[in-house]
Amino acid sequence: MNRLADDTRTSPAGREPGTHPMELRISWVLRVGVTLAGAIVLLGLVWYFVQPPAGGRGSLATLQDRHAAGIEVSWTSIVDGIRHGDPLRIIELGLIVLILTPMTRVALTLVLFLMDRDRIFSLVTAIVLAVLLLGFLGLIG
């Protein structure tokens, strides 16, 4: 069965075009990823307002000064921050989930192309996924 090519598939009787299982799966991944990311960001933001960090939330000007001086970002700081309930690191976690959402969609598409034994599209999708992973892990740039 070809899951990704419309010109060769036959639509089962009584089914709307929109109920194609492949499309439903991709749609589901996108919806769940975005909802999860949004919920985590919202949780972090609410937490940030309920429990201001030591020294207060500050102003936009001080934030810009800190950014100009260079802000260090690392996996260790994010993991440690989340463990200690740092609302800003929780927001960051939500943003990471957001970045991972289209990447997960590409990974799912790769699996489906491999199942279809579609060599050209498996290769195309694998290259795209590799580029995404290199950027996400901070290995390029």
Place this chain on the structure above:
Amino acid sequence: MSITLFVVLVFAASVGAGLLGSLVGLGGGILIVPLLTIGFGLDVRLAIGASIISVIATSSGAAAAFVRDHLTNIRVAMFLELATTIGAVAGAMIAIFINPRLLFFLFGGILFFSIVPMVRKLGETAPVGVVNDRLATRLRLASFYPDRISGSRVEYQVTGVPLGFGMMFVAGVVSGLLGIGSGALKVLAMDTAMRMPIKVSSATSNFMIGVTAAASSGIYFWHGDILPVVAGPVALGVLVGATAGARLLVRFQSDTIRRIFIVVLIVISIEMILRGAGIA
């Protein structure tokens, strides 16, 4: 300005940006960068960082609905993402070396000239007489979409794949360089070069924008340009707006979308040319 007020105002403005962004198939980032830099006086790198995140939110939120409604051509998207992701990484890397003003100027100029053929085609609902080119046949890119108004399937073929691919690489570079989705360039490539129906072009562009943005967002993230109190409210606001926009799009006529799109293109091109010239 206190961070509290900033977060609330940025959230509200982002809802509006997300709504318009998804209606015309743009990333919304094209509105976020001027909003944060001109509106809130934020450093351009912070604006780009928040923008690239908002672009993922707009794309993924709206794309979920478009894919379900079978407006998105997944094969076309996947093939062209090869060009956009590599372009986006290249764009984010050269962002350090070149003056973005030159690119603002060039992009604004290209957009402005591309409006003319779009205005002429205004009455045309679906492109007529398009036949698959060799690559489109080999990659099986032809598909169909359901037309909500007539209730029928609209079959379409795809042409100009090499030219479209090249344009997509440029779109990727622009996306990575400026932190925008480059939705305008993507729709332009599919509408003008590949002659795909405007609804499919809009939906497929939206689908590709998230992956393009994800490719360069890692680079901005590890450079400390994606700040939680900026990118957080922007992403949430844009999500709310984009979700509402996706629900509205399937009910619009193609002409309505195209008219909105043309107006948005004019505004963006003028804004970009002015910024490139150093006036705005």
